[in-house]
Amino acid sequence: MDRPVILDCRGVWKLYGYQSKEFLARHNGSPSDQDLADNGIIGAVRDASVQIRKGEIFIIMGLSGSGKSTLVRCLSRLVEPTAGEVHFEGSDLLSMSEANLIQVRRKKMGMVFQHFALLPHLTVLQNAAFPLEVQGVDRRTREEKARQMINIVGLSGREDYYPRQLSGGQQQRVGIARSLVADPDLWFLDEPFSALDPLIRREMQDEFLRLQSMLHKTIVFITHDFDEAIRLADRIAVMKDGRIEQTATPEELVMNPATPYVEEFTRHIPRAKVMRLRSVMSPGVPEGIYAGELAGSLTVDATIGEIDAAEHPFKVTDENGMPVGTINARTAIDVMIGRTNG
Incomplete structure (x- = not known):
């Protein structure tokens, strides 16, 4: 900052x-x-x-x-x-x-x-x-x-x-x-x-x-x-x-x-209440089908419903709105249940 x-x-x-x-x-x-x-x-x-x-x-x-x-x-x-x-x-x-x-x-x-x-x-x-x-x-x-x-x-x-x-x-x-x-x-x-x-x-x-x-x-x-x-x-x-x-x-x-x-x-x-998507995402945005974009500043807790309900992963964007990574339901759920070293 x-x-x-x-x-x-x-x-x-x-x-x-x-x-x-x-x-x-x-x-x-x-x-x-x-x-x-x-x-x-x-x-x-x-x-x-x-x-x-x-x-x-x-x-x-x-x-x-x-x-x-x-x-x-x-x-x-x-x-x-x-x-x-x-x-x-x-x-x-x-x-x-x-x-x-x-x-x-x-x-x-x-x-x-x-x-x-x-x-x-x-x-x-x-x-x-x-x-x-x-x-x-x-x-x-x-x-x-x-x-x-x-x-x-x-x-x-x-x-x-x-x-x-x-x-x-x-x-x-x-x-x-x-x-x-x-x-x-x-x-x-x-x-x-x-x-x-x-x-x-x-x-x-x-x-x-x-x-x-x-x-x-x-x-x-x-x-x-x-x-x-x-x-x-x-x-x-x-x-x-x-x-x-x-x-x-x-x-x-x-x-x-x-x-x-x-x-x-x-x-x-x-942890899900404080961990941001930018901290748990997979870096890089490979070619593929995505459900949409989510700001990296959002917490896992605030987005888990949307991520879990989607068939495809989401792109994660930085403060300028540029895609910098991806997140899927498995990663988000791991954070929710504490199954992460994040």
Whole structure:
């Protein structure tokens, strides 16, 4: 992947406790877990480094208390890191003035949180337009832009509803419309679907993928649900006790876990859910009869029904739509039942 890095975070620490900066300096910027415990310091984020690439869905995941939400707040400087570097589009966020930081957040960053935080006295249209109102955009312009976002998230016709008149999923859609109305370059989502019922959650994941296919945003997405992560992510960073254990594609995490924790975390994920056709195809496209073409980025799980039902193999295409290999039912079924060294 050769996309440029839009957000570069290196060696970030967030410590809570008495004179935490001085503590970190005394330990040469690299205290041990025992050092932290002995001094009553909580290491919410410990020496974290991530590089977010333009246009990707980058998921930060881990169990409750792993530090994922604190890290994302450090990336947007909603929380001040104790140490480290954070550069956004080449600018040093940590040395930026408060006024400049506010402008960056208002115009270049969108945020959606688990709790929708809609303003109850405002309509759907007014809630969606609110960020532009804060920016001083005139009413006609901001409402026109808000209507476009409301249409994109599938809520046309509900512009005059109040939040109390909407379902949880609809309220979340308003939150998404509001976060997108300023056309952010970087979009932060902190467990946006975790408060929703499973069926609505699945629908919102579908909606999220549909939006991304249209808008091509750079997205940092937090979740503790590995199934959600592998469904949505281009890459995943797995956190434990404030540290990043591994950053990789979903496929790489499952097939090549870097630590025992990641291995245990991914143990029960079926390979077919993460293995892409490009990884299990037979290279080359010999002359013959084919049932059609399938994108190499698709998973075996997503295509097994179509592959199994066809009399002939499929061509597998690369990101440019060019045939680069083939896949047949036998290969796909081997992956489904785990009969592969893939």
